[in-house]
Amino acid sequence: MANHDAQGAELKDSSGAAVETNGLTKAFGKRVVVDRLSFTVPKACVAAFVGPNGAGKSTTLRLLLGLLRPTSGTATVLGTSIDKPEMYLPRVGSLIEGPAFYPGLTGRGNLEVLVALGKLRADHIDEVLELVGLDRRSGDRVAKYSMGMKQRLGLAAALLPEPSLLILDEPANGLDPTGIAAMRTLLRKVADLGITVLVSSHQLSELQQIADWVIIINQGVLRYQGKLDPLLQRAGTTYISPELPEDAGRLAEALKTAGYEPVVAVSGRIQIILDHGTASDISRLAGELGIVLAELHTGQSTLEDVYFDMTDRGSIA
Amino acid sequence: MLRSFQSELLKLRRPWMLAGVLGPLIGFAIVSPIIQFVLADRAGKPGGMGLKSATALAASNGLARVVTDSAAYSGVIVVVVFATGFATEFGWGTLRNLLVRQPNRASLLTGKFLGLVDFLFAGIVLATIAGVITSIVMGRIENIPTDSWFTSAGTSALVSSTTNLMLSAIGWASLGLLAAILFRAPGPAVGVVLAFFPIELLVNGWWEEGTRWLPGQIFAAVAAGGTIDTNFDRALALTLGYSLVAISIATFLFVRNDVTS
Numbered sequence: 001m002a003n004h005d006a007q008g009a010e011l012k013d014s015s016g017a018a019v020e021t022n023g024l025t026k027a028f029g030k031r032v033v034v035d036r037l038s039f040t041v042p043k044a045c046v047a048a049f050v051g052p053n054g055a056g057k058s059t060t061l062r063l064l065l066g067l068l069r070p071t072s073g074t075a076t077v078l079g080t081s082i083d084k085p086e087m088y089l090p091r092v093g094s095l096i097e098g099p100a101f102y103p104g105l106t107g108r109g110n111l112e113v114l115v116a117l118g119k120l121r122a123d124h125i126d127e128v129l130e131l132v133g134l135d136r137r138s139g140d141r142v143a144k145y146s147m148g149m150k151q152r153l154g155l156a157a158a159l160l161p162e163p164s165l166l167i168l169d170e171p172a173n174g175l176d177p178t179g180i181a182a183m184r185t186l187l188r189k190v191a192d193l194g195i196t197v198l199v200s201s202h203q204l205s206e207l208q209q210i211a212d213w214v215i216i217i218n219q220g221v222l223r224y225q226g227k228l229d230p231l232l233q234r235a236g237t238t239y240i241s242p243e244l245p246e247d248a249g250r251l252a253e254a255l256k257t258a259g260y261e262p263v264v265a266v267s268g269r270i271q272i273i274l275d276h277g278t279a280s281d282i283s284r285l286a287g288e289l290g291i292v293l294a295e296l297h298t299g300q301s302t303l304e305d306v307y308f309d310m311t312d313r314g315s316i317a
Numbered sequence: 318m319l320r321s322f323q324s325e326l327l328k329l330r331r332p333w334m335l336a337g338v339l340g341p342l343i344g345f346a347i348v349s350p351i352i353q354f355v356l357a358d359r360a361g362k363p364g365g366m367g368l369k370s371a372t373a374l375a376a377s378n379g380l381a382r383v384v385t386d387s388a389a390y391s392g393v394i395v396v397v398v399f400a401t402g403f404a405t406e407f408g409w410g411t412l413r414n415l416l417v418r419q420p421n422r423a424s425l426l427t428g429k430f431l432g433l434v435d436f437l438f439a440g441i442v443l444a445t446i447a448g449v450i451t452s453i454v455m456g457r458i459e460n461i462p463t464d465s466w467f468t469s470a471g472t473s474a475l476v477s478s479t480t481n482l483m484l485s486a487i488g489w490a491s492l493g494l495l496a497a498i499l500f501r502a503p504g505p506a507v508g509v510v511l512a513f514f515p516i517e518l519l520v521n522g523w524w525e526e527g528t529r530w531l532p533g534q535i536f537a538a539v540a541a542g543g544t545i546d547t548n549f550d551r552a553l554a555l556t557l558g559y560s561l562v563a564i565s566i567a568t569f570l571f572v573r574n575d576v577t578s
Contacts, residue, residue: 066420067413067576085420094417100410104331115427117324118418157414 006220016079016195018043018165019064022173023073028058031123033059035061035071035220041198041213046191048211048303049200052311057200058097058219061169062199065094078165090118093163095171101144107134107153110142111160128156128210133182147174155183159190166190168199172206173307183212208232208303216310223310238279241295242286258285321419321428322435324504329436339440340395341394346444347451349387354455357578372460380466384448385482385541391444392536393514395437395486399493400506402433407501413576422572430564434490438483445479478542481549485540488532488556491563498567532559 019041026034041047051057062068064077066085074081080088101110110127129135132152135143142150151174160168171187172180180203188210191197201207207214214231216223222233242248252262258281279298286293329335353369360370367386373379406412456463465471493510500506514533520535521527528534528546535547535555535562543549 020419062413062576065413065417067416069575089417089420092417096413098416102328102331102411109327109330113324113327114414114418115456116327117320117415120418145329161418256325277511 006201012249016043017041017076019047019075019077019198020250021060021064021073021075024060024063024070025072026056026063026077027071028231029077032071033220034063034070037217037220038073038214039222039225041196041215043196044191044194044199045212046187046210047215048205048207049198049215049217049305050198050202050207050303051223052215054219055217055311057217058169059220061094061167061198061200062094064167065089065092065096067096072304088165090161090202091132091164092167093158093165094167094169095151095154095160096167096169097160098170098173099150099157101142101153101157103152104141106139107145107149107156111138111157111248114157118161121162122163124160128159131159131186132156148176148179151175152179154188162287163195165196167200168197168201170201171199171204172201180206199283204304205302211303214303216307224306228303232303238282238298239295240282240286240293240297243292243294243299247291250289251286254285254289255282318424318428318431321415321425322432323428324415325429325432326435329432330508334436338394338398338436339443342391342440342444343447344386345387345390345394346448347497349390350383350448350452350455353383353542354452354459354461357459357461371459374456375462375465377468377471378474380449380452380471381478383452384445384475385478387444387448391482391486392533393511395489396493396496396513397507398437398511399433399490400496401493401503401512403494403497404431404501404503404506407497407576408503416576423568425569426568430490430494434487437486437490441479441482441486445475445482449475478540479572480543481540484553485536486558488536488539489559491560491567492532495563495567498570523539530555535559573575 005273017040020039022038024034024037025032037060049057049060059068063070064075064082066082066089070082076082077085078088079090098245101107102113105113108125108129111128112122114120115122120252126135129138132155133154134149134156137145137149142153145153155168158168166187168187172183175183184206187197187199191210191212199207200210208228211228213226214228215225217254240251242251255262279296283293283296286296345557353374355369357371360368360373367556369379374383406415413539415425416422419428441532452466453463455461492513493506496506496510497503500509516528517531517533521531522530528544535552538544538547538552539549539556543552547555
């Protein structure tokens with residue numbers, strides 16, 4: 001992970017860490033859900049926290065919120081150890097594993113409960129309700145809310161304490177395309193105001209549009225952390241088609257020998273993740289074998305490509 | 318703790334909470350005097366067990382005794398309300414929202430407990446008022462004199478019996494809280510507290526000393542102002558002791574355990 005950490009050094013050093021974990025581990029009985037996880041979330045950025053279902057994302061977020069206690073390892077949130085959640089939670093807003101509210105109370109009533117409990121500004125309720133577009137329905141009982149409305153109310157609750165850090169677990173669940181776009185805009189907006197956003201989501205294309213930083217975990221283990229842009233550039237996918245399809249096997253073998261991991265399609269088209277070297281290296285290799293290339297095209301990967309690569313085939317680090 | 322208490326009171330505005338707690342309490346407080354007054358002539362006859370005669374009802378403590386009768390049901394209501402009230406916080410996931418805003422778990426639990434106890438006390442007072450009004454009306458309908466109820470001895474007995482009901486409720490509330498924290502889901506928590514009643518009756522039938530030690534018997538003795546087996550002071554001391562133990566175990570588990578819901 002050293003290379004990846006170096007890539008993100010500029011972002012980290014310029015603003016400090018909002019979240020830092022060191023060997024964080026959580027086991028439920030013999031089942032290790034979070035395994036020696038060490039990552040950093042720089043301040044004032046949108047950090048995407050991604051991984052398959054059961055990867056340990058929600059457990060990690062719960063550890064950061066003091067809802068679970070680590071089996072071993074340490075972590076700090078806003079510079080304070082997670083052993084003392086009462087020191088930093090007043091500056092943290094969160095939405096974990098879906099919105100949870102009292103169905104018999106109105107949307108506003110639910111926020112009033114949290115305001116009373118957290119000794120927050122009561123006049124901030126109107127602001128956050130308007131921000132998430134629930135101001136006109138705030139007098140309705142939550143039992144009458146759609147999933148998307150509950151999700152927006154959850155976001156309003158997270159914004160209530162005027163946080164320095166927002167920890168959001170699947171905030172776009174249940175939102176329609178308009179709601180997802182609005183959520184994306186909102187998260188970018190709050191990050192631009194200097195609020196750090198740590199967001200887990202399976203909406204990878206949405207995350208790619210707003211994230212500055214990405215943390216990928218699988219089976220509780222860190223696969224990648226660092227800036228998103230270099231990751232996508234570095235892990236571009238290259239498509240190669242020899243002029244003669246029967247040359248595909250020979251070229252694939254040569255690529256394998258050169259340290260690539262080629263995937264040959266039935267059509268003879270070869271796809272590789274270009275994590276080292278350049279297209280010209282591949283062109284030269286084909287020339288040495290006397291193979292004429294009909295196609296040599298390198299395109300930038302998406303976060304989804306990287307995600308599948310790291311979670312299906314292991315880390316590219 | 319004060320903040321937890323205040324937020325709990327805000328939460329209790331929920332319509333189902335008002336209907337679910339106050340409804341049964343007030344309902345029993347109304348039904349019990351009706352039964353007592355209508356069936357007063359059967360007191361002391363076969364099938365009239367637990368009924369009071371017209372003479373007993375007309376005594377200065379008659380009103381207080383009618384009101385205390387509804388306490389037999391209030392124990393069930395209180396223990397179910399507390400088991401449900403706390404366990405649903407786990408089930409709905411609302412607990413994690415609360416803990417993020419109030420990470421001091423002992424403080425959160427204490428505030429919530431006191432908030433619900435406060436709400437319950439208000440319910441008992443309202444139920445007593447409903448019981449008093451019903452009794453007066455039924456006294457007139459059944460031509461049973463009620464003048465002595467409003468003497469100083471009568472009002473003192475009424476205040477005393479209402480206070481005893483509240484003290485008894487603390488015991489039931491503590492058991493409900495413990496069940497909720499142990500089982501973390503309303504279904505099992507309520508199931509266990511409801512099973513507690515017949516199980517205790519069975520144990521009481523088998524164990525001679527049961528009426529002197531079993532929690533339900535002791536809480537009932539407090540509500541009744543003392544019984545032949547257990548005087549009021551002893552019953553109160555045991556009730557407070559049982560409550561302290563139950564609340565301490567619940568707090569220990571709540572502070573120590575992970576919140577995974």
